[in-house]
Amino acid sequence: MPWTAHDRPFLDPAVVSRLGTLELKARTVVEGLLSGLHRSPFKGFSVEFAEYRQYIPGDDIHTIDWKVYARSDRYVIKKFEEETNLDCHLMLDVSGSMGYGSHHAMSKFEYGACLAASLGYLMNRQRDAVGLTAFDETIVSMLPASSRPGHLMALLVTLDRLRTAHRTDVSKPLHQLADTLTKRGVVVLISDLLDDPEEIIRGLKHFQFRGIDVIVFHVLDHDEIEFPFERATRFEDLETSEEVMAVPGVVREQYLKQMGALIERYRRELGASGIDYQLVDTNQPLEIALLSYLSTRSRSL
Amino acid sequence: MLSFLAPMFLAGAAAAAVPIVLHLLKREPEARVKFAAVKLIKEAPVEYTDRRRLRELLLLALRVTALILLALAFARPFVATGAAVVSTGVTVVALDTSYSLAAPGRFARAQQLARDVVAKAPPGDLVGVVTFADEADIVAAPGSDRTLANDAIAQAATGFGATRYRSALSAASQHLAGRHGTIVVVTDLQENGWDAGDRASVPEGTTIQVVDVGAMPANLAVTAVRPLADRLVATVHNGGAAAREARVHLTIDNRPAGDAVVSLGANQSGEATFAGAPRGASAAVRVEDPGGIQADNVRYAVLGGTSKPSVLLITGSGDASRDAFYLQHALATGTAADAAFQVTAASGAQLAAWTDDQLSPFAAALLLSTRGLERHGRELLAGYAQRGGGVFVAAGPDVDGDVVGDVLGAGSTLRITTPEGAKPAPRVLAPADGRHPVFHPFAGNPASLGLVTFQSIARIAGTGCQTLARFTTGDTALIECPAGDGRALIFASDLNNRWNDFPLHATFVPFVHEAVRYLGSARAHAVEYLIADAPAGVKRAPGVVTVNAARPAGAGRLIAINVDPRESDPARLSVDDFQSAVTRLKDAGRGAIQGEARQQEDQQHLWQYALAAMAVLLAAEGVLAARTS
Numbered sequence: 001m002p003w004t005a006h007d008r009p010f011l012d013p014a015v016v017s018r019l020g021t022l023e024l025k026a027r028t029v030v031e032g033l034l035s036g037l038h039r040s041p042f043k044g045f046s047v048e049f050a051e052y053r054q055y056i057p058g059d060d061i062h063t064i065d066w067k068v069y070a071r072s073d074r075y076v077i078k079k080f081e082e083e084t085n086l087d088c089h090l091m092l093d094v095s096g097s098m099g100y101g102s103h104h105a106m107s108k109f110e111y112g113a114c115l116a117a118s119l120g121y122l123m124n125r126q127r128d129a130v131g132l133t134a135f136d137e138t139i140v141s142m143l144p145a146s147s148r149p150g151h152l153m154a155l156l157v158t159l160d161r162l163r164t165a166h167r168t169d170v171s172k173p174l175h176q177l178a179d180t181l182t183k184r185g186v187v188v189l190i191s192d193l194l195d196d197p198e199e200i201i202r203g204l205k206h207f208q209f210r211g212i213d214v215i216v217f218h219v220l221d222h223d224e225i226e227f228p229f230e231r232a233t234r235f236e237d238l239e240t241s242e243e244v245m246a247v248p249g250v251v252r253e254q255y256l257k258q259m260g261a262l263i264e265r266y267r268r269e270l271g272a273s274g275i276d277y278q279l280v281d282t283n284q285p286l287e288i289a290l291l292s293y294l295s296t297r298s299r300s301l
Numbered sequence: 302m303l304s305f306l307a308p309m310f311l312a313g314a315a316a317a318a319v320p321i322v323l324h325l326l327k328r329e330p331e332a333r334v335k336f337a338a339v340k341l342i343k344e345a346p347v348e349y350t351d352r353r354r355l356r357e358l359l360l361l362a363l364r365v366t367a368l369i370l371l372a373l374a375f376a377r378p379f380v381a382t383g384a385a386v387v388s389t390g391v392t393v394v395a396l397d398t399s400y401s402l403a404a405p406g407r408f409a410r411a412q413q414l415a416r417d418v419v420a421k422a423p424p425g426d427l428v429g430v431v432t433f434a435d436e437a438d439i440v441a442a443p444g445s446d447r448t449l450a451n452d453a454i455a456q457a458a459t460g461f462g463a464t465r466y467r468s469a470l471s472a473a474s475q476h477l478a479g480r481h482g483t484i485v486v487v488t489d490l491q492e493n494g495w496d497a498g499d500r501a502s503v504p505e506g507t508t509i510q511v512v513d514v515g516a517m518p519a520n521l522a523v524t525a526v527r528p529l530a531d532r533l534v535a536t537v538h539n540g541g542a543a544a545r546e547a548r549v550h551l552t553i554d555n556r557p558a559g560d561a562v563v564s565l566g567a568n569q570s571g572e573a574t575f576a577g578a579p580r581g582a583s584a585a586v587r588v589e590d591p592g593g594i595q596a597d598n599v600r601y602a603v604l605g606g607t608s609k610p611s612v613l614l615i616t617g618s619g620d621a622s623r624d625a626f627y628l629q630h631a632l633a634t635g636t637a638a639d640a641a642f643q644v645t646a647a648s649g650a651q652l653a654a655w656t657d658d659q660l661s662p663f664a665a666a667l668l669l670s671t672r673g674l675e676r677h678g679r680e681l682l683a684g685y686a687q688r689g690g691g692v693f694v695a696a697g698p699d700v701d702g703d704v705v706g707d708v709l710g711a712g713s714t715l716r717i718t719t720p721e722g723a724k725p726a727p728r729v730l731a732p733a734d735g736r737h738p739v740f741h742p743f744a745g746n747p748a749s750l751g752l753v754t755f756q757s758i759a760r761i762a763g764t765g766c767q768t769l770a771r772f773t774t775g776d777t778a779l780i781e782c783p784a785g786d787g788r789a790l791i792f793a794s795d796l797n798n799r800w801n802d803f804p805l806h807a808t809f810v811p812f813v814h815e816a817v818r819y820l821g822s823a824r825a826h827a828v829e830y831l832i833a834d835a836p837a838g839v840k841r842a843p844g845v846v847t848v849n850a851a852r853p854a855g856a857g858r859l860i861a862i863n864v865d866p867r868e869s870d871p872a873r874l875s876v877d878d879f880q881s882a883v884t885r886l887k888d889a890g891r892g893a894i895q896g897e898a899r900q901q902e903d904q905q906h907l908w909q910y911a912l913a914a915m916a917v918l919l920a921a922e923g924v925l926a927a928r929t930s
Binding site for chain 2: 100192233242255
């Protein structure tokens with residue numbers, strides 16, 4: 001059963017971007033999301049009893065303690081504290097190209113960092129071990145997966161210190177990380193994937209080969225998807241500083257065609273490999289990406 | 302030089318520039334975007350903006366040029382030449398070439414002063430040269446080449462004309478209208494250069510400068526020669542400040558005929574009398590004056606002919622002493638020894654038997670009555686007027702308006718009506734155009750005509766007729782109508798003391814004399830002419846010449862041509878007096894400039910080329926725009 005949300009609107013990324021710290025952003029997004037879900041997302045293989053609680057409509061009837069009902073004729077819910085049963089690795093692309101952001105939204109990097117923080121917060125809350133790997137053409141920062149209570153703060157601090165800089169080489173860090181992981185789990189890749197698609201897909205399949213589930217968040221700015229430019233513009237590459245002067249009206253059609261083909265290729269080939277692919281527009285609420293993660297996680301358990 | 306007939310339309314071209322100015326003022330800096338997916342842009346068929354910008358600039362230029370051409374076409378452009386060129390300043394040097402400057406060394410000084418004016422003319426000004434005496438000649442049209450102006454000055458020479466400032470200023474003004482400019486008059490400032498009441502008009506803003514050549518030297522002049530029945534009298538004038546003895550010599554038919562000596566006080570005239578009846582064809586009287594002006598040292602006269610123009614009076618009965626008593630005596634009035642005009646009277650009925658040859662010698666015909674004037678007589682007068690004769694019509698009680706219409710020939714629109722039962726009412730006459738020659742004697746005192754009382758008048762009017770005088774009631778008093786090659790003056794009352802008391806006033810005689818003289822001047826009848834009045838085809842130099850009379854064919858007559866004696870008068874003007882006679886008129890001469898400009902524009906039709914060019918540009922713009930979009 002897929003995760004659904006209430007009819008209330010999600011938080012606009014522009015609003016989230018104005019929140020103070022990354023922790024606050026993550027908490028706001030995650031708590032807001034969870035409070036709107038009909039069904040608790042937290043479920044594991046082994047749990048530890050925590051307390052009883054009066055049943056209220058909407059609770060899963062599987063959680064009703066029938067013995068107590070037999071004794072007291074009351075519906076009581078048994079609450080458990082979940083235990084860690086999943087290693088989750090967040091891979092965040094910090095190459096120069098992620099630094100692009102149109103005027104009214106977060107940059108792809110900010111969006112990706114916020115998404116990573118939210119995922120980390122969510123995972124930490126359900127006692128999953130979460131790690132972070134930031135990369136551009138190499139791995140620039142790596143935080144091993146852990147479910148310790150203080151680990152979330154370390155992850156958030158690490159995210160906060162990251163800056164975009166160098167060129168992209170997605171496949172190389174993918175292979176490096178795939179080689180280091182020994183335990184099955186989930187790898188979440190947050191990147192704009194503006195690199196050689198073939199190499200990237202090969203790197204992601206490497207995880208599949210190691211029995212690790214992969215979720216890909218393909219983060220693109222709205223400008224990159226729609227190419228809304230009007231005036232003749234000098235486009236400067238964020239990574240190579242190469243400049244191209246072009247009239248958007250003339251190149252738009254071909255650009256969109258190229259971008260559409262790239263997205264479609266990722267969607268098709270990754271889907272065929274059992275890799276979850278989610279195109280994320282930085283104008284979209286972060287909750288949508290989180291829901292996608294939760295849906296994948298529920299399938300993984 | 303490119304000029305425009307309707308330059309206000311050029312404002313439209315300025316409006317075409319507004320989008321460009323706005324574009325420049327509000328131009329945004331070059332758009333630069335740091336972008337992630339540049340690789341995908343590069344893979345698209347990029348049209349580099351340099352090329353597109355060039356194309357768009359070309360499009361903009363085509364559109365703006367098309368708009369400018371449209372405005373240009375409406376502004377009616379033309380390449381201005383001559384007077385139509387109005388943008389630059391002009392300096393016109395008016396050099397006096399009257400004979401008063403012919404004394405030794407004087408004209409050379411005038412030429413040097415004129416060259417100085419040319420040299421000092423503001424840089425960038427066009428410089429032109431006008432020489433003037435009785436008439437003005439443009440010897441160097443305004444131009445930037447000052448060498449031409451200096452050459453024209455060097456080639457100028459004195460003639461036999463008299464100074465007339467008005468002609469000089471009029472000619473110079475033709476080249477100034479519409480432009481800021483300066484007229485520099487190089488002259489000896491003779492007082493007689495302005496006629497009585499004379500004024501000259503120049504365009505507003507024109508600067509008049511006067512360069513004084515200096516006063517005339519001591520000079521003797523023969524100012525008149527009168528051959529009488531028993532003697533010949535010459536008048537000699539001493540224009541110097543000291544008394545002199547003038548030695549005067551008479552030659553008849555180029556043979557010496559007598560000498561005389563006349564003692565003359567400073568600035569005085571005296572007469573030299575040569576006794577005995579002058580016999581021969583022509584006489585010349587010469588005074589010895591080597592240091593003075595040479596042109597006025599000799600004067601010519603025709604002997605044996607009458608100098609009195611003859612005048613025909615057409616009355617009811619043909620008896621001038623009865624029908625035109627006052628007029629006959631006024632015309633006969635002259636000096637003690639000589640009458641001004643020879644008067645002949647005829648009735649309308651008598652004209653029925655006349656021929657053209659009989660009528661032709663008369664300087665003027667004065668129609669005082671139409672009684673008995675039959676068809677032949679009317680046609681005779683009409684033919685006379687058509688051939689250049691002068692006709693004066695006194696529209697008194699004896700004149701029938703319908704008959705007078707025939708007298709002026711076919712096509713005449715003259716209407717003369719006498720109001721039925723109109724009661725006599727006093728009114729006076731006032732000149733409407735005081736500069737007309739008829740009113741020349743009254744230029745100094747025009748009010749003198751106001752003493753005449755007119756009790757009854759006729760109504761006179763005609764298309765194309767010029768009103769010369771009106772009554773104080775507003776009715777027309779005197780008009781001049783076209784009549785072939787001749788002249789016709791129509792007076793709205795009689796000249797015989799019936800409807801008015803004009804003949805009883807002192808103004809009657811000069812009025813009649815000037816009117817007849819004016820009418821007669823259209824034809825050559827006199828035997829003595831001033832240089833300025835010499836008949837066409839006669840060389841403008843003093844002397845005795847033979848001219849062909851109109852009739853009979855092949856016959857010739859002697860006439861004497863003399864210099865204007867007024868030029869010998871040493872009286873001088875001050876520069877302020879000269880300036881005060883000049884009126885600056887707003888838009889004076891602009892009409893002529895505009896007329897010439899319009900004519901040039903009509904000949905060139907540049908606006909059609911502008912529109913054609915605009916059409917071509919718009920076609921090119923259409924093609925380019927289709928390729929750009």
